[in-house]
Amino acid sequence: MLNHVTFDIEYWYHRPPFKNCERDQIEADVHLERAVNLILEALRRYNSTSTFFVVGEVASKNPQIVKSIRDAGHEIAFHGYSHSRLPQLTRESFKQELEDGIKVLGKATNQKIIGFRAPMFSLNLKTAWAISELAHHDFLYDSSIVPASALFYGNSNAMTVPYFMDEMNPYIESVSSDAIKEFPLLIRYLPKMRLPAAGGIWLRLFGEKFVLKAIRNYNKEGKKCVLYFHPWELVRFDYKASLPRRVYGNLGIPAYRKFEKILSEITSVSIAQALREK
Ligand SMILES: [Zn+2]
Numbered sequence: 001m002l003n004h005v006t007f008d009i010e011y012w013y014h015r016p017p018f019k020n021c022e023r024d025q026i027e028a029d030v031h032l033e034r035a036v037n038l039i040l041e042a043l044r045r046y047n048s049t050s051t052f053f054v055v056g057e058v059a060s061k062n063p064q065i066v067k068s069i070r071d072a073g074h075e076i077a078f079h080g081y082s083h084s085r086l087p088q089l090t091r092e093s094f095k096q097e098l099e100d101g102i103k104v105l106g107k108a109t110n111q112k113i114i115g116f117r118a119p120m121f122s123l124n125l126k127t128a129w130a131i132s133e134l135a136h137h138d139f140l141y142d143s144s145i146v147p148a149s150a151l152f153y154g155n156s157n158a159m160t161v162p163y164f165m166d167e168m169n170p171y172i173e174s175v176s177s178d179a180i181k182e183f184p185l186l187i188r189y190l191p192k193m194r195l196p197a198a199g200g201i202w203l204r205l206f207g208e209k210f211v212l213k214a215i216r217n218y219n220k221e222g223k224k225c226v227l228y229f230h231p232w233e234l235v236r237f238d239y240k241a242s243l244p245r246r247v248y249g250n251l252g253i254p255a256y257r258k259f260e261k262i263l264s265e266i267t268s269v270s271i272a273q274a275l276r277e278k
Helices: 025-045 056-061 063-071 091-109 129-136 200-206 208-220 243-249 256-265 271-276
Strands: 002-009 051-054 075-078 187-190 193-196 226-229
Touching: 002 025, 002 063, 002 271, 025 056, 025 063, 025 256, 051 056, 051 063, 056 063, 056 091, 063 075, 063 091, 075 091, 075 271, 091 129, 187 208, 193 200, 200 208, 200 226, 200 256, 208 256
Parallel strands: 002 051, 002 226, 051 075
Antiparallel strands: 187 193
């Protein structure tokens, strides 16, 4: 069964605890390029294609990295311009981020950008205004909904299969098939509860077996999985930050082996390809 392995392409300092850390842009680019090259090589080895949700600032500082992803046959989608959580933006500043992102990603790829993922999965009831802005800017899909309760995001009543999203409430289905299509992230069912299982901290803490079990459960029911990985969690970066931040920042990192094990057991196609085949 075909699944969707996706990547959120951002610099290590886009993670909220590191936003104010001292940084060297050249080092940040070297780190990101190294991680992206490993990802591209692994996808080639396992005959998979993927969707890369790219932060606008990355495309602006390093358009070459976006071109190399596109040239390897993968889809480029958008992950916010400044990697700000949606509640930190106004509707007007989100609109500006979308316009700047479409411009910078379009210039680097020569392609139309149709997919979005909100930084830190921050699309929720309070930020639902983003849905009509996405539709207005010709986006066709979103992949920001985690149908389980996590500490800072997620909703355990949300749907677990792709659906057309209501413009006022991202957790419910729209009656219109012109609406933005949501591709929710993978979760794992435990008795009486749902746990996020699509990657990130859940993969780093619980290991690849936890994620693979969730994938098998979905695929057995004929459901495709959406997974996500970050360059900074696959290849370690040594921060100039306080000890507690470094300990937190390096939990379960590098997770490249865990990621590769998952990739070796499944085949991925980009979300754009799944949309085309519908
Ligand atoms: Zn992100």
